[in-house]
Amino acid sequence: MNVSQRTMTTVEELVEAGLIDRADAPALAEVAARYSVAVPPAAARLIGRPDDPIGRQFLPRPEELRDLPEENADPIGDHSHEPVRGLIHRYPDRVLIKLASVCPVYCRFCFRRASVGAGTEGVLDAAALDAALAYLAGHDEVWEVILTGGDPLAVSPRRLADVSRRLAALPHVKILRAHSRVPVLTPERVTPELIAALTDSGKTVYVAIHANHPRELTPEARAACARLSEAGVALVSQSVLLRGVNDDVETLAALMRAFVETRIKPYYLHHGDLAPGTSHFRLPLAEGQALVRGLLGRVSGLCQPAYVVDIPGGHGKSPAGPAYFHREAQGWSVEDWRGIRHDYVDSVGQSGSPQT
Template structure:
């Protein structure tokens, strides 16, 4: 039987005091979540079993966004553990997108000819319950890449002039200190053929105070294009503090793009997804990818079908300008790369508009009078 991680309740004085005490630190266990009023005490045993397998972390900023009275709260669904995570389907994989098959040296994933992933850290400020690297990240993982391993990874990049772009990921690479982020940026900037440095992160949304003006400046590199891909899945994630952090990055000259995951019960309706994309654009973040949820263990309750995602994208086409349209993509299991799986608007001799109307193309010739 599925046990919901949340329940409707009234806060008494003791629970309110416990929530206040937990407000200034990250929540990392079922006990912490109970003390903060985000989980019913009756569910502790079930969630302790989840915690034995998968990391838990909810920052104070995220905890403040959760409505504990809503059993379907979209923020809680992303970060509060659920007993369904222990239900593994046969199609699910520990390494669903095949990182390990394309890792020539520790810390590097070289799947595409002109770009590599550099997995610099294996910890995050929060742990998404649908994470495709959930078997590899967390306090029990590898921590930060050692100095020796980083040297080998940088040497690998430097020895391959075809590498145009380095994508910093993990874990969450913005968990580095400003000093270490600056040092890494300078090391990559010293490699002449690397022209683009891209950081993938949830930090601006879930721990925005980390993104100080000094931190934003630490990511800059003279003569290089620097991007930050910001991960958010629901418009409520755009708190005033998160919007301010995005502003500090944009004001520092960092180009911002978005990443989101299509999640059942979180953002799988046109109204929510449209609001999310508008929130990105309003904060100078260009919508980039909308990911089909990967086949990570224990995540079936989050996954929609591709057909459902395509129907959603058709609805967005009529609601949003092109500036706010993400590309709907699937990471092919096993490591064969991303492919767009958005709806097809053209067929033999015709095109389909966003309302579903079909039109001949090229149109029939018009006879002049």
């Protein structure tokens, strides 16, 4: 394999690097014309073959051209909650700002794949950012601002620092969160300048680290995460449950342990969204629930993510994990981590009455 020292963005570059076969190039060029390709060196070095867990995430595949009727270019309904361009206000106390529409790496399962990549604006322009911040100034119920995209840490530290400083003028905003692939797949970008830009706001800062397989948490990625946490940035994880990547209990357990070892608290495990051309990645919901159930008892409570589904149409996230309590004729039963049921008495003190 001849891995390039720069990000590969064309099928021909992937062929030359030995990551895909030349015979497959014509079909994959059609995929790349529809959905952007970007494979940075750190990701390329992890790919053993096109269908390994890392290759499946980042290398184009012919299946991406197969759209299902239920798939949607806006699968989680961003546009129905966009009062000003680039700002999503779905929940009362928090908003998303889509700071960038580009990423250092393009995941083949991305739920925003139809609106990110080549041909987009790149970063939120000055007028749109002004409008977003004016909206925030007029909504003092907003407690948290989440920077997303694209990848918000793909923008320059100068631009990120400008956003942080302007958020500092909004006292009702207490939390600044960024969701990013950068610390894992372009860890060299986590510089003192980027960290200072993130923390300039004076807010409590969280970064949600996106990784889906334990091999992504390389020594370089862990060092980048350490630089963030040692600067006072709290780290949580987000992962997507993906066929052929992490759809077994052993891999999920190893991933969650790797997060915790890196001082990243497991947060969200997303069920695959109904984005165009991604059906080959999605698992049945029942299979996802069984995998999450398999983590209980197998790994520490620190390693348990919240399994969630983004409801199509813009209705927000809903917990999708398995149920352990069951209503019985005479009360309740509860399953332990081995799947064994036990009677449970739902008893309360004298100030209340038992729940039946």
